[in-house]
Amino acid sequence: EDQVTQSPEALRLQEGESSSLNCSYTVSGLRGLFWYRQDPGKGPEFLFTLYSAGEEKEKERLKATLTKKESFLHITAPKPEDSATYLCAVQANTGRRALTFGSGTRLQVQP
């Protein structure tokens, strides 16, 4: 059974204070790992796809990295508008292709 564990559950940062969110996963064979952002009262919005260990993707202040067991979402010099819940999900390359999500990290960036 595929599993995704995210930590911490919640994180409060000051504006400009860089940090990282963790996503640990177990999957029979990884087809892809995905990061989503979810604002309160809205559906998740796709951010990144990572396919293999060592791969990195960047978007503005966010950078996602992948190893064989975990992924990190690094947030550099965050701003209040980066406040959201960040969700990680995995997709297996055999059997069911639907995504398995973690429970998310709720990020609050204070001005």
Added chain:
Amino acid sequence: DVKVTQSSRYLVKRTGEKVFLECVQDMDHENMFWYRQDPGLGLRLIYFSYDVKMKEKGDIPEGYSVSREKKERFSLILESASTNQTSMYLCASSISWTGELFFGEGSRLTVL
């Protein structure tokens, strides 16, 4: 832009009622999904469909059924609502199995 529209943002129903949650996407996506989201549990897959009239159970299908009569529409049905089905329900669609899902804004269901 892809748009996934869920028919109701907020619903309040009574125990035992039949509930329909409708979802429509406008980008001709093959795959459609229903998830529920609960605090601390994340998104859990209820059902998904990879083609018209095709459906597969997800992780928590008990108490739910689905219908996909047209490619753009995927309905979630609670045959007899119970209080433990109070939740946020999220519909999503994707082109094939890319893993990039497009979500609707969610339907918050309260069962009294």
